[in-house]
Amino acid sequence: MTAAVVYVCAERQPGATLAQERAIDEGLDFADRHGLTVVDTIIDPYGEPDPQAREGWQRVRGLASRGEVTTVVVRWPNAINPDHEARYAEIAHLQEYGVCTLFSWAPLAAMTGAEAQ
Numbered sequence: 001m002t003a004a005v006v007y008v009c010a011e012r013q014p015g016a017t018l019a020q021e022r023a024i025d026e027g028l029d030f031a032d033r034h035g036l037t038v039v040d041t042i043i044d045p046y047g048e049p050d051p052q053a054r055e056g057w058q059r060v061r062g063l064a065s066r067g068e069v070t071t072v073v074v075r076w077p078n079a080i081n082p083d084h085e086a087r088y089a090e091i092a093h094l095q096e097y098g099v100c101t102l103f104s105w106a107p108l109a110a111m112t113g114a115e116a117q
Contacts (some may be wrong), residue, residue: 004036004071006104007060009044009079023075023104030104031073039069051081051090064099072101076108 006027010019024041031038040063044056051057057080063069072094074080080101081087091101103109 001037002035002071003039003069004031004073005060005063005069006031006038006041006073007044007056007079008041008075009046009054009056010075023079026075026104027073030102030109031071034102036071036073038073039063049082050086057090061093064094064097067097070099072099073104074101076103076105 006024008020008023008027010017010023020043024043027041028038030036040059042056042059044054048054052061060072064072077087080090094101
């Protein structure tokens with residue numbers, strides 16, 4: 001089993017909205033197509049650029065550090081952090097625990113080779 005978490009940071013308003021629902025559906029579909037078992041779907045409200053200041057992202061980091069997931073599925077990089085350097089630092093932090101980050105948005109998935117898996 002390849003345990004995964006779907007992480008969504010898509011909406012500026014509380015509650016499920018169309019963008020958030022699409023991101024969740026896309027993440028779950030991506031996981032299913034790639035044989036990943038989703039153990040959790042974590043949602044943060046959009047707006048806080050620092051992922052370490054978000055409760056949901058802290059949960060993602062906790063799952064990774066405890067070895068409960070091997071993959072984080074995110075729609076696109078800006079959901080982690082809009083700043084390149086800070087985003088890569090978060091991805092590298094997850095990699096320290098053997099956790100890979102995959103992007104579910106089709107153009108990014110194709111660029112990273114995830115669609116070929």
